[in-house]
Amino acid sequence: MASELVVDVQPKEITLAVLDNKKLVELQQESQDESFAVGNIYLGRVKKLMPALNAAFVDVGHKKDAFLHYLDLGVEFNSVASFLKTVQDKKKIPLLQKMKLLPEIEKEGSISDKLKVGQEVLVQIAKEPISTKGPRLTAEISFAGRFMVLIPFIERVSVSQKIKSREERARLRQLVQSIKPKNFGVIIRTNAEGKRVAELDAELKVLVKRWEETAEKLPKAKAPSLVFEETGRTVGLLRDIFSPSFEQIHINDPGVAKQIAEYVSIIAPDRKNVVKHYNGATPILDNFGVTKQIKSLFGKTVTFKNGAYLIIEHTEALHVIDVNSGNRNKQSLGQEESAFEVNLAAAEEIARQLRLRDMGGIIVVDFIDMTSGEHRNKLFNKMNELLASDRAKHKILPLSKFGLMQITRQRVRPEMELATSEVCPTCFGKGKIKSSILFTDTLEGKIDYLANKLKVKKFSLHIHPYVAAYVQQGLISLKYKWKKKYGVAMKVIPNQSLGFLQYQFYDKDNNEIDLKEEVEMK
Template sequence: MISELVVDVQPKEVTIAVLEDKKLVELQQEAQDESFAVGNIYLGRVKKLMPALNAAFVDVGHKKDAFLHYLDLGVEFNSITYFQKFVSDKKKIPQLQKMKLQRIIEKEGTISDVLKVGQEILVQIAKEPISTKGPRLTAEISFAGRFMVLIPFIDRVSVSQKIMSREERARLRQLIQSIKPKNFGVIIRTNAEGKRVAELDAELKNLLKKWEDNIVKLQKAKAPSLIFEETGRTVALLRDIFNPSFEQIHVNDKNVTKEISEYVSIIAPDKKNVVKPYNGALPILDNFGVTKQIKSLFGKTVTFKNGAYLIIEHTEALHVIDVNSGNRNKSSLGQEDSAYMVNVAAAEEIARQLRLRDMGGIIVVDFIDMNKGEHRNNLLTKMQEFMEKDRARHNILPLSKFGLMQITRQRVRPEMEVATSEICPTCFGKGKIKSSILFTDTLEGKIDYLANKLKVKKFVLHIHPYVAAYIQQGLFSLKYKWKKKYSVGMKIVPNQKLGFLQYAFYDKDGNEIDLKEEIEMK
């Protein structure tokens, strides 16, 4: 299997697409000014205690107060609070290695015994704001790397259960125990298996530096304020999913290309050449077939093999997926075998959709009814196999007697939603439009306005691929005539994101030139 990463950096948002054998399996879209991401650390202030919930609401700067449960304080919360008193002394930076850890808090304790309203506490985002809810917090601070997770105030080493070899587990535990400082805990991740001392030591030093840099910020901070911002989304995604099967990482931005190249050079020096800057004329997502896949995969109805399709419905905490055979017709197979084949193909597509949309909570799948117990058991096994690539924690239950499969999947970010329907770009939903045959006249009017009023002599015009083909057809095309008539340097880019009669002008630096409908109507 060949894995590729396509990164589309735009002024307002960054889109990251993961392709496996050219098929889209993961999609992340984040605004450039995105905040309150998982992993960010804040100095917050307790706003309200909720004894009935054994929790507190904490102000971290979000419009909704963040939620912190007693069990998320961490057993070493007293040590964190004690350490914060030393941080307030701005003359010197306290050394955690020299501090004596305080007694752990009671697991069955109450929130009012530990916190009080107005208290400043160091917290980390555990779950991003979703719908009407604020962020979910933890007071157990951690710094994630590719090979390990560093946890201050805990003096122990744990090893991922996915590392099966006893010898390797013992080697890693002994190695980390010998190089880590006192009063720091480490969770060794699966990726650390087989890694050399130098690689692990380098990452541990990098994570310790992050902690030390944050202490300096904490000394000057006033609640609520951001203390540590998680690595850029692109690099954070790479950290979790990067593996030797990555053949290409395509990026359309120089700065992000450099950032990713530096990161890959550190974690996998032999793979540093996989990062490729993209300078093509087409939008990067169009060039790699991502836009078309997004349009076909994010609707309510998703087709897969031989006419079969899924219907996906969403609620606040529950997702329902209905499997339909459609007009599929396999005369050589009986009803039972045909249903089994459709269900297996549906299970593969459902596993892909869960990753792609980042659907979390409870997912109920209504498969086509099967009578044979063997088929029902095999379907569960197949579903588990297809979900192995999913990095989110999940649990899959066997089919119920009604043919329903229940899946629970960890949700830490809002579900990915992409609108696949398009509002009419010329009437904006009003139902009346200008004659489409006059669209080229409209474009010529815009070019005239750009060249003669705004004095823009070089620009790029993004239009629907069908319109682009029409404008550029023939030796003496409309594009050729316009360039000659208005003495402009014009480049046409077919853009699959645009509607049939939509257009966008960009200057030579890639900034959009705002030509609103009002200009056209004057």
Template sequence: MIKELIIDSSPNGATIALLQDKQLVELHKEQISNNYTVGDIYLGRIKKIMPGLNAAFVDVGYEKDAFLHYLDLGPQVQTLLKLTKQVRGGSYQSKLLDNFKLEEDISKGGKISDILTKNQLIPVQIAKEPISTKGPRLSSDLSIAGRYVVLVPFSEVISISKKIKSNTERNRLRKIVESIKPKNFGVIIRTVSEGKGVAEMQKDLLDLISKWEAFMTRLPSVEPAKKVLGEIGRTSTILRDILNPDFQNIYLNDNALYEEVKQYVRDISPDLENIVKLHKHKEPLFEHFGVDKQIKGAFGKTVNLAGGAYLVIEHTEALHVIDVNSGNRTANKENQEENAYQVNREAAKEIARQLRLRDMGGIVVIDFIDMHKPTNRKDLFDYLRAEMALDRAKHTILPPSKFGLVQITRQRVRPEMNIVTTEVCPACHGTGTIRPSILLLDDIENNFNYVLTEQNEKGITLCVHPYIEAYIRQGFIMTRQVKWFFKYGQWIKVKSNPAYQLTEFHFFSSKDEEIKL
């Protein structure tokens, strides 16, 4: 599988497209103004305790108070509160936790009112970004993620990814981490650490320790509801989590970001540094690699499949519904079951891609085409699970119900990616009506008066629909073009564009720049 990352930078941030075998599978937008990224740590102030919910609302500077449930406090929340109080009071100066006495774990069935009080300060981490009308979801069980390991304060536990199956490798990684981790810090060993050496693991862990030290340095002086420690940018986060030898290219169109990404890749995986490339073509980056076209085809209510079938995707407040339709794909009665099976397999592959691409979270209900053979239903379920295995978000897939519906729950930590693919009609500007076509040439000539006389433009080009171009050029000698030459004293070029609506027209200067009317 060939993977490519296309990063289109703009003044407002960056749009990141992940391609697998040239097909768009993930799309992320990193906005410069986004201050509530998953992983950011804020110094929150408790605004309200809700005993009925066993939760608290916390001020982290967002327009709506963030939500912190008792189960998200973490077992060592008492230690975190004590540390915060002592560091802000000046009685604890160390940047690490070697000499800090940990408190007992809180009870799993306790009450939040026994732990937190109104106006109390507590460091919290963004667990889920603001979505729709809701504020951020928080956790006070802090962790700092690196490429190979995750650092967890107030713990001594070393956890290893379940995806690392070899007992020999698990023991080797455990011994490496035990020898280098600081006291009172737990470590989660990530899947990508399999086969890595001591030097790589140590460098990653030391980077995380330096981030913790930065957190401890800022904690005494930071104002309540302000950020204490920020997660790295979305671009670097994606590279950290998914960069592997399968990647062939990383293309960027911005010099500064190119240098930043190249340095980051050099730090985390020096052998892949050469895959980072700067896009120097005049053609826009996404257009050059066909990403724009794929975005237009993949988003929207209806998604067409290669074989003629299509998906209808509807969104509600509570869940997402996907309906599979065979479209113009027909079959006789003898192979109707096989036809339904093939359409469903094709749809399952696209649905797995759509969930990643749109970052759809929560409950997803899929209405596949009915199949009567139990073996086909089982094969489809297994195939969907295999396709969803590529998804990095946590998810659960339930077998088909007796109504033939498949239910999926998928982790939702940030707003769903939603791109409007419909365009406003240039002829009616969204009103549903257009000006009388008989007045079209009058409109064009009125604009000639403005462009040629008031703006004093020279060598302009009129671009119109091919039918209108043919009408303008109609005649042997006294065409409309010739009449305009005598009327305005200069020759006006006329070009056609098949993509234009019938009554759509635009003017272009001698430098081929559109003249705004």
């Protein structure tokens, strides 16, 4: 399957879209100033102990205190706490390889025996803040790479269960055991299967370097403070999903493109040429057909095949997906066969939606009723097969007697929700707008203001594709007339993300010039 990654870098956020055969299957959006991302490491301060929950609330700088359960302290917590105390008391960093590790903590212990209010503790974000909840923490510090995960203060080496070959598991365990430093544990990931010692050793050194850089910040750090920031979201996503099936990686920012190219050249030198800097005039998401797919896939109703559709509802407790056959009509098939065919197609779209929206928690799917036990089993097996490539942990239960399928799926980030409807840009939802035939007069007035008042002579105008076609039609188009009349160098860019009567002006450095209407219509 041909896969592409499209990266849209904007001043306020970064959008990553994964396409399989041109179909959008994964979408990630992250604010440029986003903090508290999974993997970030903080020096936090214990604010409150909750013995009844066997947990503590820790201040890491978020508006809501983060949650740390006793079971998330990690078996090596005694050694981590001792290391941190040494750093704070002596203001110097002991070499981890020469430390004597302390005994592991008990599985059935109490949080009150390990933490005190006001105590500083080294913690890592395990789940981002979701809804009204603060971040979820772990005190088992780890550094993830493509082939392995490094865990300081532990001596254990384990291998992913997805590597089935006993010989390969033994080879990897023995190999990593021979190259890893003392007092570091390693979890060998599935991607390490078949890899040579040189590749594993190179990544291990990078991960150890990350720990050393984190430790160097501790003597001067004051809680709460960030001491390690996880690799950029773009690189982080690549680290988890990069495979030879990626034919192209398109990025519209030269700096990020260089960063990605450097990362790919390290993990897969033979694939470094797949990274391409996109510098076209059309917005990158429009150019690769992502914007249109977002508009059609993130609404409450999602059409998927021959008129059949899904209705997706979200509540505080769970997500509900209803499968409907719509106006689909196949007289050649009986009711049972027709229901089975629609349900199989729905299963494909549901698997895509779970990954695309990053839906987590409990998902209940109401399939069309089927009486055949064979069909019900085939549908259950099909859903398992479709979700086999999903990186999020999940569990699927067979169809109940009411035709409901229950799915649980790991959630570590807020669910992706995008507005697919558009607020009228001229009436602001009031219901009355200026005559659309006068819109070009509005645009001409803005161009006049830019050229004669602001003295901006080179800029681009982003407008809806329909309006762009109208402005540029004919030999002597409106665009041509405006350029001649006002003496400007102007590009007209069709932008699918804009409403019918919306517009955006950008200067030659691609910075937006704010000329929007400030007064709402009465």
